[in-house]
Amino acid sequence: MIITIDGKACECEKGEFLLQVAKRNGIDIPTLCHHDGLPGQAACRVCLVEVKDGSRNQVTASCVFPVDHEIEVSTNSRKVKEERGMVLALLRMRAPGSEVIANMCEAYGAPKIGRLKPVVDGDKCILCGLCKRACASLGNGAIETLMRGTQKYVGTPYDQPSGDCIGCGSCAEVCPTGAIEMKDEKGVRTIWGSEFRLVYCRECGKLIGTEEYMKAAGNTDDLCDECKGRQTAGMVKDFLKQR
Amino acid sequence: MTRTVLVCCGTGCLANGSKAIADKFEALIAEKKADARTECFVKRTGCNGFCENGPLVKIMPDDIIYYKVKLSDVEEIIDTTLIGGKPVERLLYKDDKGRPVTKQEENPFYAPQLKTALRNIGFIDPLKVEDYLAAGGYEGLKKALTMTQDEIIEEVKQSGLRGRGGAGFPTWRKWQTAREQNAEVKYVGCNGDEGDPGAFMDRSVLEGDPHTVLEGLAIAALAVGAEEGFLYIRDEYALAVKNVTAAIKDAEAHGFLGDNVMGSGRKIKFSVVRGGGAFVCGEETALIASVEGKVGEPKPRPPFPAIKGAFGAPTTINNVETLANLPVILRDGGKKFASVGTEGSKGTKVFALVGKVKRTGLVEIPMGVTLRHLIYDIGGGIQGDRPFKAVQTGGPSGGCIPENMLDLPVDFDTLKAKGAMMGSGGMIVMDDRSCMVEVARYYIEFLAEESCGKCTPCREGLRQMLGILTDICEGRGKKGDIELLESIGEMMQDACLCALGKTAANPILTTIKYFRDEYEAHISGHRCPAGVCTALTSFKVEADKCKGCTMCAKACPVGAVSGEVKKPHKIDPAKCIACGSCREACRFGAIATEGRKGK
Amino acid sequence: MADKILKEIIDRYPRERRYALAVMQDMQRHYSYIPREGLELLAGHVGCKVAELYSMATFYKALSLKPRGKHIIKLCNGTACHIRGSVNLINGINRELGIAPGETTEDGEFTLELVNCLGSCALAPVMVVDETYYGKMTLEKLPSILGEYRKEAK
Numbered sequence: 001m002i003i004t005i006d007g008k009a010c011e012c013e014k015g016e017f018l019l020q021v022a023k024r025n026g027i028d029i030p031t032l033c034h035h036d037g038l039p040g041q042a043a044c045r046v047c048l049v050e051v052k053d054g055s056r057n058q059v060t061a062s063c064v065f066p067v068d069h070e071i072e073v074s075t076n077s078r079k080v081k082e083e084r085g086m087v088l089a090l091l092r093m094r095a096p097g098s099e100v101i102a103n104m105c106e107a108y109g110a111p112k113i114g115r116l117k118p119v120v121d122g123d124k125c126i127l128c129g130l131c132k133r134a135c136a137s138l139g140n141g142a143i144e145t146l147m148r149g150t151q152k153y154v155g156t157p158y159d160q161p162s163g164d165c166i167g168c169g170s171c172a173e174v175c176p177t178g179a180i181e182m183k184d185e186k187g188v189r190t191i192w193g194s195e196f197r198l199v200y201c202r203e204c205g206k207l208i209g210t211e212e213y214m215k216a217a218g219n220t221d222d223l224c225d226e227c228k229g230r231q232t233a234g235m236v237k238d239f240l241k242q243r
Numbered sequence: 244m245t246r247t248v249l250v251c252c253g254t255g256c257l258a259n260g261s262k263a264i265a266d267k268f269e270a271l272i273a274e275k276k277a278d279a280r281t282e283c284f285v286k287r288t289g290c291n292g293f294c295e296n297g298p299l300v301k302i303m304p305d306d307i308i309y310y311k312v313k314l315s316d317v318e319e320i321i322d323t324t325l326i327g328g329k330p331v332e333r334l335l336y337k338d339d340k341g342r343p344v345t346k347q348e349e350n351p352f353y354a355p356q357l358k359t360a361l362r363n364i365g366f367i368d369p370l371k372v373e374d375y376l377a378a379g380g381y382e383g384l385k386k387a388l389t390m391t392q393d394e395i396i397e398e399v400k401q402s403g404l405r406g407r408g409g410a411g412f413p414t415w416r417k418w419q420t421a422r423e424q425n426a427e428v429k430y431v432g433c434n435g436d437e438g439d440p441g442a443f444m445d446r447s448v449l450e451g452d453p454h455t456v457l458e459g460l461a462i463a464a465l466a467v468g469a470e471e472g473f474l475y476i477r478d479e480y481a482l483a484v485k486n487v488t489a490a491i492k493d494a495e496a497h498g499f500l501g502d503n504v505m506g507s508g509r510k511i512k513f514s515v516v517r518g519g520g521a522f523v524c525g526e527e528t529a530l531i532a533s534v535e536g537k538v539g540e541p542k543p544r545p546p547f548p549a550i551k552g553a554f555g556a557p558t559t560i561n562n563v564e565t566l567a568n569l570p571v572i573l574r575d576g577g578k579k580f581a582s583v584g585t586e587g588s589k590g591t592k593v594f595a596l597v598g599k600v601k602r603t604g605l606v607e608i609p610m611g612v613t614l615r616h617l618i619y620d621i622g623g624g625i626q627g628d629r630p631f632k633a634v635q636t637g638g639p640s641g642g643c644i645p646e647n648m649l650d651l652p653v654d655f656d657t658l659k660a661k662g663a664m665m666g667s668g669g670m671i672v673m674d675d676r677s678c679m680v681e682v683a684r685y686y687i688e689f690l691a692e693e694s695c696g697k698c699t700p701c702r703e704g705l706r707q708m709l710g711i712l713t714d715i716c717e718g719r720g721k722k723g724d725i726e727l728l729e730s731i732g733e734m735m736q737d738a739c740l741c742a743l744g745k746t747a748a749n750p751i752l753t754t755i756k757y758f759r760d761e762y763e764a765h766i767s768g769h770r771c772p773a774g775v776c777t778a779l780t781s782f783k784v785e786a787d788k789c790k791g792c793t794m795c796a797k798a799c800p801v802g803a804v805s806g807e808v809k810k811p812h813k814i815d816p817a818k819c820i821a822c823g824s825c826r827e828a829c830r831f832g833a834i835a836t837e838g839r840k841g842k
Numbered sequence: 843m844a845d846k847i848l849k850e851i852i853d854r855y856p857r858e859r860r861y862a863l864a865v866m867q868d869m870q871r872h873y874s875y876i877p878r879e880g881l882e883l884l885a886g887h888v889g890c891k892v893a894e895l896y897s898m899a900t901f902y903k904a905l906s907l908k909p910r911g912k913h914i915i916k917l918c919n920g921t922a923c924h925i926r927g928s929v930n931l932i933n934g935i936n937r938e939l940g941i942a943p944g945e946t947t948e949d950g951e952f953t954l955e956l957v958n959c960l961g962s963c964a965l966a967p968v969m970v971v972d973e974t975y976y977g978k979m980t981l982e983k984l985p986s987i988l989g990e991y992r993k994e995a996k
């Protein structure tokens with residue numbers, strides 16, 4: 001079916017999410033918590049658009065809005081600009097230390113409201129929750145969102161180093177604002193208060209992860225994916241030669 | 244003849260010692276057995292809704308109801324009423340003109356009520372399925388078992404029943420969606436996570452008539468084609484959890500639930516899930532997450548729970564009061580139910596009338612009666628005949644309605660049009676000593692704590708609004724604050740993930756709309772007109788009105804009031820904490836408030 | 843010893859995630875908080891990570907991760923109680939016992955909890971100590987009620 005976004009006709013399938021359709025058609029909608037590998041987070045609410053459906057107008061988050069029938073979408077109406085600006089202004093207070101947020105505020109004209117108060121000076125976390133989902137699916141379920149309401153934060157149980165953490169760094173990787181501190185130094189990775197010995201590929205010397213991660217992934221030969229592939233290919237070649 | 248003593252054992256009356264009273268009745272009646280002409284039974288019933296005047300004791304068939312009964316009254320009631328057949332006058336309710344009232348339906352609090360959801364409460368022993376059956380219980384389910392799924396849904400459509408939990412979504416439509424799903428497993432759920440501060444109708448129904456909820460849920464199960472259901476009940480409602488758990492067991496033993504429902508070969512199984520203490524779990528998708536044993540965070544919809552709900556299966560969740568109406572709809576027909584109420588809102592609604600009204604409690608009235616009728620006729624007006632200021636409807640998601648709207652009919656659509664909502668039916672009445680800014684601040688604080696914290700606008704919006712409102716209440720309000728609150732609030736209505744967030748700003752937006760002058764008094768006038776915000780209030784004794792009765796001095800918790808008997812008293816501003824206890828204690832209106840500067 | 847009781851509580855329920863909240867509520871009831879070993883054992887029982895259960899334990903208000911006092915004072919701050927002066931009672935308890943909501947007295951006798959609505963609005967303001975309800979509370983009544991529990995302690 002065809003829907004219109006900012007006056008442009010866009011082809012899409014029933015059930016596809018608006019954000020996806022816009023992206024494919026080269027239409028810019030800002031977002032922070034959307035990740036193709038971990039979709040449906042719907043937490044940051046920066047991806048607001050205005051949907052015109054017959055006589056009904058609604059401003060809504062595009063990342064979880066499935067296209068059901070023909071609609072008219074605006075990513076830049078006055079209402080979208082105002083409300084998105086307010087969401088961004090709130091995020092600036094939430095994460096005053098984040099350059100990503102500051103730039104986004106600039107780019108999308110978020111108002112500077114002196115009356116709002118920063119939550120924690122220098123904080124970068126916007127509590128989008130991508131890290132905990134990455135940890136649950138790629139890592140080992142070591143971190144979670146804790147508490148609720150305005151007290152919510154991301155952490156480990158009892159705010160102590162977690163025995164479940166394997167130092168894979170997926171959380172830091174996926175974080176849109178670089179809020180998770182991860183340091184690799186002298187063969188050791190420090191993250192979430194724990195230290196992990198780093199493992200390098202014995203062929204090419206590339207960093208491939210932490211010891212705990214290798215164990216969890218069942219990688220025992222200390223080779224990176226490329227070198228492993230090369231080695232396997234070599235073995236096959238040898239085998240064929242012998243035949 | 245036979246006489247039955249009905250002792251109210253709802254949470255309110257229990258708190259006032261009704262268990263000991265019921266025990267004493269039983270013991271003394273057994274001991275006395277004196278009069279062979281009357282045989283007496285004691286029955287422990289659910290909440291009669293007039294908790295403020297508890298413990299309540301009713302004698303049937305004489306239809307005499309006693310209020311504020313004490314242990315020491317029991318013997319007299321036995322002698323005078325049970326044996327003698329006469330009322331004990333001093334324990335009767337006195338109406339507005341001071342006349343004693345014998346019958347329950349003559350009491351001005353009960354007289355205008357029309358009970359459907361609460362029909363059995365106060366008359367039956369909630370733990371006895373026989374009592375429920377004698378009151379026509381399980382007739383609706385029996386009838387539903389002879390109907391097709393579509394016939395049941397059609398009957399409910401005819402009734403016009405809309406969800407009593409908050410938004411007022413048509414019950415039949417929710418069922419229809421779930422019914423259309425082709426799924427092996429479906430669930431029905433009862434939302435008993437009554438979290439609105441100031442509402443307790445669900446508690447009362449779950450405690451006082453658990454079988455009607457089970458019957459309603461069983462009818463829902465038949466309509467959507469589910470065999471399994473859950474009742475999600477706040478863990479704080481210990482008695483409700485206990486009674487519902489017992490009722491499920493009883494209903495299974497009697498064949499109303501279980502593997503072969505009333506001999507039909509149909510299977511319906513229910514279980515109780517205790518809520519963990521989170522207001523947001525009243526939101527369907529959060530409730531479902533909680534039932535699955537997870538953190539109660541709402542999910543974006545679509546998909547709607549009726550399509551993909553608990554454990555991925557189609558699930559319909561109905562509120563306790565909604566379910567309590569269903570047995571009647573099936574038994575007596577949807578048309579009869581629809582004969583009560585207004586065009587868009589059919590049937591009756593239970594309200595928790597609380598706050599500064601003379602008679603507080605649970606009230607069931609037809610949809611469409613006016614707020615004035617509710618507050619002045621049933622509630623008896625404002626305590627101490629003070630001026631009415633506002634009524635807050637719908638809890639934290641609702642709004643404050645001012646005096647010039649008292650003649651509005653109470654139904655789903657009218658309240659919504661005014662920026663408030665029916666919600667679950669909390670009606671909190673406020674007088675001139677309630678500060679509307681502080682009320683808004685109270686709700687926002689509540690929500691800031693109760694929000695799940697997942698989406699930005701709700702979590703951060705509430706945080707910033709709470710900061711601004713606290714500033715205003717503590718004398719740090721700034722010009723432009725009102726407009727800023729409005730624009731954050733309006734953004735939240737669109738941008739939040741779930742209904743909690745989308746409606747969270749209602750208390751602010753309605754108080755600004757209807758009581759803007761009060762906000763301005765705080766910000767520019769540096770005073771709290773209601774005398775509630777301590778930083779903006781100081782109290783003083785008006786010497787010409789003071790009779791020197793010393794009540795204020797006695798009530799003051801910090802000893803700031805001094806004075807001789809029969810001479811005007813004085814408040815020491817250095818000691819005064821501005822709690823207002825003196826003003827509440829004064830019977831002569833001699834305590835005045837003024838602003839406080841330089842803080 | 844504690845392990846045995848914890849296991850017994852956990853074993854009342856099938857090994858499914860959906861019962862995690864119920865198990866934690868039972869632990870809470872028995873210990874007045876959820877012991878760390880309890881979370882760890884439960885994670886093994888239902889097959890999830892400790893972090894997920896810890897997240898729940900911090901999310902649901904009925905659950906506590908810290909031991910609480912011998913007497914639990916629940917002060918209702920529902921709307922009806924609020925407009926009838928529950929805030930004054932918070933301050934009053936603070937003056938009497940020196941604790942704010944969520945805190946426990948140094949001697950471990952009292953914990954003050956602010957609760958959202960006990961559904962007893964007609965008796966507002968309401969305070970519940972352990973299982974006993976005190977309706978229509980006033981600052982005047984406070985010292986003698988708390989005094990009773992204090993006496994009991996001695």
